[in-house]
Amino acid sequence: MTDLAIIGGGPAGYVAAEHAGARGLNVVLFEKNALGGVCLNEGCIPTKTLLYSAKLYDSARHAGAYGIDVAGASFDFGRIMTRKDRVVKKLVAGVGAKMKAGKVNVVKGEATILGRSADGIETRCNGELFTAANLLVCTGSEAFIPPIPGVKEAGDTVVTSREILSLRERPESLVIIGGGVIGMEFASFYNSLGTEVTVVEMLPEILGGMDGETAKMLREIYAKRGIRFNLSCRVTGIRGNEVIYEDAENVQSSATGERILASVGRRAVVKGFGLENIGVETERNAIRVDRKMRTNVPNVFAAGDVTGFSMLAHTASREGEVVVNNLTGRPDAMRYNAIPGIVYTNPEVAGVGLTEEQAVKEGIEYRVARLPMAYSGRFVAENEGFAGGLCKVIAGAKYGEVLGVHMLGNPCSEIVYGACMAIEQEMTLRELQETVFPHPTVSEIFRETAFAF
DSSP states (O other): OEEEEEEOOSHHHHHHHHHHHHTTOOEEEEESSOTTHHHHHHSHHHHHHHHHHHHHHHHHHTGGGGTOOOTTOOOOHHHHHHHHHHHHHHHHHHHHHHHHHTTOEEEESOOEEEEEOSSSEEEEETTEEEEEEEEEEOOOEEEOOOOOTTTTTTGGGEEOTTGGGGOSSOOSEEEEEOOSHHHHHHHHHHHHTTOEEEEEOSSSSSSTTSOHHHHHHHHHHHHHTTOEEEOSOEEEEEETTEEEEEOTTOOEEEEEOSEEEEOSOEEEOOSSSOGGGGTOOBSSSSBOOOTTOBOSSTTEEEOGGGGSSOOOHHHHHHHHHHHHHHHTTOOOOOOOTTOOEEEOSSSOEEEEEOOHHHHHHTTOOEEEEEEOGGGSHHHHHHSTTOOOOEEEEEEETTTOBEEEEEEESTTHHHHHHHHHHHHHTTOBHHHHHTSOOOSSOTTHHHHHHHTTO
């Protein structure tokens, strides 16, 4: 008998297990593949490792602008991929060490929920029966390829974000179906390495759901670098290595690539492990939960991508923490108003809170101010020749509370946390203005924008 059984060892599951074990709970964690889940093995970590290699290559090629001569800058695609594998392996081992330190019983195998007995919730894995007082479902999500005519016949020419990480040779050309976060990160990586990249996106702009102004700016930057964007285009078929699509006027065109990356989104994994055996309700192919991550079934919780709400690793980890906090006498609930979203292109995009589009749609009265990143002396010193960049702050019209912050320019992924805290603490523009920021840092742009209202 255990206190908590967790299915899935991704960011939601292993973080919950770590915290629960540290607080004295008896925990069993089931993982059928590798600890770390999609984030560590197929998503966040491997892609950022690749993108950093590409960023270094970009820096080497343009080092002359800083008075540094780097002759013959080149890259070895195989070594880039090998380093990615090494980083992943090291961090997976690190997660395993955390589980051991927390005395978490890690069971490698595919768990199946059997039902509820008088003793608790029963699960079977590798032929062994486990009974737990509480169950946390963290089965995550999976990339999927929509049923496009011709996709099966194309074979391994068509890949998802999982298979493309296993390539050992750089494709000379790549067509990406979907201009979301994953699609744009792979577009950035391969564009830096000289691959001919074409993006086909169904929406009028890339990065749907993020701030439209920064998304447009990023697209224009990459269009100048050679990426071809086909917006408001619907893919109607695949013929070998050719993607057939129609624009808004139903005019048919095509794009050819040595590889085709299907990057149209992810779907929650809710089938195949016995969820129906205990009557857990799903909604729009995801587990329905409340703000304490409780399902409709007592003592059964869900966290991470399987809830279908915010498919981000940092959201998943926080949701797992909420579950453990409530189980260990620390009342807690999820808040989603300050969840940051980041695109690790070069330059990076980061945003948190309301976008202008959301504010208009929800009828929220707001004010907005924006400044070029060049208002930061540190940014100018480290980004020679980059005239773009933006910091945009959205505030409430009446009280001036910070509602949203959106940035384009390096290293905004490392400074957006300040905006997260401002939104979380309901800071006003005046309070932001009265906060002392270190100088010279790029983060100062956030405070400077508060003065631009």
